[in-house]
Amino acid sequence: MSEHRYVLLLGSGTDEEARLRHARDGLKRRGRILARSGIVHSPSVVPGDGHHYVNQALLFCSELPRTEFAPWLKELEQKLGRTPEDEPCVIDIDLVGECDAHGAPLWEDPAKLAHPLFRDLVAKVARR
Numbered sequence: 001m002s003e004h005r006y007v008l009l010l011g012s013g014t015d016e017e018a019r020l021r022h023a024r025d026g027l028k029r030r031g032r033i034l035a036r037s038g039i040v041h042s043p044s045v046v047p048g049d050g051h052h053y054v055n056q057a058l059l060f061c062s063e064l065p066r067t068e069f070a071p072w073l074k075e076l077e078q079k080l081g082r083t084p085e086d087e088p089c090v091i092d093i094d095l096v097g098e099c100d101a102h103g104a105p106l107w108e109d110p111a112k113l114a115h116p117l118f119r120d121l122v123a124k125v126a127r128r
Contacts (some may be wrong), residue, residue, distance in 0.1 A: 004065060005034065007097040007108075007126045008058045008073075015052040015086025019080070023091055024058070026076045031062030037124035040078060046086070046117045051088040057121035059099075066107070068124055070095050096122060103127035 008027075012019035017039055024033060037057040044051050062069055073093045081090045096118070097108040103126055113119050
């Protein structure tokens with residue numbers, strides 16, 4: 001089987017680093033973490049949202065193709081306590097891109113990379 005390298009953004013509106021650790025632990029059931037950025041505590045990037053968030057980027061390797069990996073991430077979020085009515089979001093695991101073995105982007109979700117904070121985190125784990 002071939003391996004896929006994904007760039008992920010983890011976030012929690014609870015401002016608790018433990019939420020990110022639980023997400024990383026859950027991810028390890030389907031692959032391995034190749035690189036991770038530092039953890040950033042910051043106010044929300046959404047205007048008018050008064051919550052503080054904790055965020056981190058990961059470079060993750062899995063045998064699952066993107067068509068299976070993306071839905072699995074949503075299932076993992078639910079297992080970690082995310083619900084549609086979360087306010088603030090308990091855990092968010094966003095698939096923001098896929099890259100080759102050398103780190104060159106194969107695919108990116110520009111909407112997930114719109115804010116400079118997220119671009120900076122991703123730059124720490126993936127060549128851009």
